[in-house]
Amino acid sequence: MDKQDAIARVEELHRLLNQYNYEYHVLDKPSVPDAEYDRLMQELIALEAQYPELKTKDSPSQRVGGQALDAFVKVQHHMPMLSLANAFNEGDLRDFDRRVRQEVGDVKYVCELKIDGLAVSLRYEDGYFVQGATRGDGLIGEDITENLKTIRSLPLRLKENVTVEVRGEAFMPKKSFEILNQQRSERGEELFANPRNAAAGSLRQLDPKVAASRNLDLFVYGLANAEELGIDSHSEALDYLHELGFKTNPERRVCANIDEVIQFVMSWHEKRAQLPYEIDGMVIKVDSFEQQEQLGATAKSPRWAIAYKFPAEEVVTKLIDIELS
Numbered sequence: 001m002d003k004q005d006a007i008a009r010v011e012e013l014h015r016l017l018n019q020y021n022y023e024y025h026v027l028d029k030p031s032v033p034d035a036e037y038d039r040l041m042q043e044l045i046a047l048e049a050q051y052p053e054l055k056t057k058d059s060p061s062q063r064v065g066g067q068a069l070d071a072f073v074k075v076q077h078h079m080p081m082l083s084l085a086n087a088f089n090e091g092d093l094r095d096f097d098r099r100v101r102q103e104v105g106d107v108k109y110v111c112e113l114k115i116d117g118l119a120v121s122l123r124y125e126d127g128y129f130v131q132g133a134t135r136g137d138g139l140i141g142e143d144i145t146e147n148l149k150t151i152r153s154l155p156l157r158l159k160e161n162v163t164v165e166v167r168g169e170a171f172m173p174k175k176s177f178e179i180l181n182q183q184r185s186e187r188g189e190e191l192f193a194n195p196r197n198a199a200a201g202s203l204r205q206l207d208p209k210v211a212a213s214r215n216l217d218l219f220v221y222g223l224a225n226a227e228e229l230g231i232d233s234h235s236e237a238l239d240y241l242h243e244l245g246f247k248t249n250p251e252r253r254v255c256a257n258i259d260e261v262i263q264f265v266m267s268w269h270e271k272r273a274q275l276p277y278e279i280d281g282m283v284i285k286v287d288s289f290e291q292q293e294q295l296g297a298t299a300k301s302p303r304w305a306i307a308y309k310f311p312a313e314e315v316v317t318k319l320i321d322i323e324l325s
């Protein structure tokens with residue numbers, strides 16, 4: 001194949017592989033068999049070997065591209081990553097609602113599952129993933145771009161060529177956690193205490209190949225620069241993120257008042273055991289960005305959002321049957 005044809009074919013392969021990856025890992029609805037995906041990937045790798053100048057950073061072949069690092073570079077967040085104040089019971093939620101309505105009057109809330117993983121910030125420029133970082137102290141995080149690229153539900157290129165700063169939670173599904181600890185137990189290695197620690201430990205690996213082996217996943221839940229994109233509410237921002245190709249959590253609900261919030265929150269206390277990932281509570285946010293602006297934030301946390309923490313279950317320690325020698 002001559003270079004001109006190769007350029008066109010590589011672009012088509014990027015489009016196909018990104019689409020099939022999106023269908024499989026974001027929609028969980030693959031439209032082609034894995035063998036077709038693998039065949040196209042092999043074709044791309046062969047063309048990139050034949051024409052190295054066609055191997056770009058955003059290529060689907062470069063998800064596990066990075067060399068092992070010596071250390072993580074620090075990153076200053078364009079917009080600080082705030083943390084959440086906590087509510088522990090219905091009264092705390094009603095107090096939150098009262099404070100909010102005193103300030104801004106009638107509000108709608110968006111209720112989301114609180115994914116128990118690691119908060120990350122993702123930067124995209126003209127539709128391309130350019131940098132990912134941990135929360136750190138909220139102002140300065142660690143650059144874990146190469147590790148985040150290994151998460152298959154993280155799009156390397158968006159469906160629109162926009163520049164966005166996105167917040168999300170990287171997590172390890174329960175099944176992946178169990179398999180990982182089973183493997184570590186067989187190798188006599190120290191076990192991870194929970195999926196959150198396993199996800200954090202995986203993303204802090206200096207070698208992306210280790211992160212790639214950990215089957216991490218990602219839900220995005222915030223668009224930091226939504227207002228400059230002319231979006232008026234958090235619920236619209238989440239719909240837009242989904243249209244861009246991100247994986248958003250479908251179990252969210254817009255509630256008209258705190259009674260609906262409380263009913264929804266309590267319904268998930270029991271149901272969460274059936275989820276394929278761990279949640280440690282719910283996050284309640286004022287929907288309107290104008291009202292969020294009016295409410296503002298303290299040094300640490302927004303006044304327009306609160307986390308409701310589920311009571312910790314009594315930890316039933318799973319005795320690992322120890323081979324009695």
Ligand SMILES: NC(=O)c1cnc(OC2CCCC2)nc1N
Nearest residue numbers: 082112113114115169221283305
């Ligand atoms: N772990 C979660 O699922 C989660 C965490 N945080 C937020 O939003 C915070 C972020 C900054 C202000 C509101 N939403 C979430 N869903």
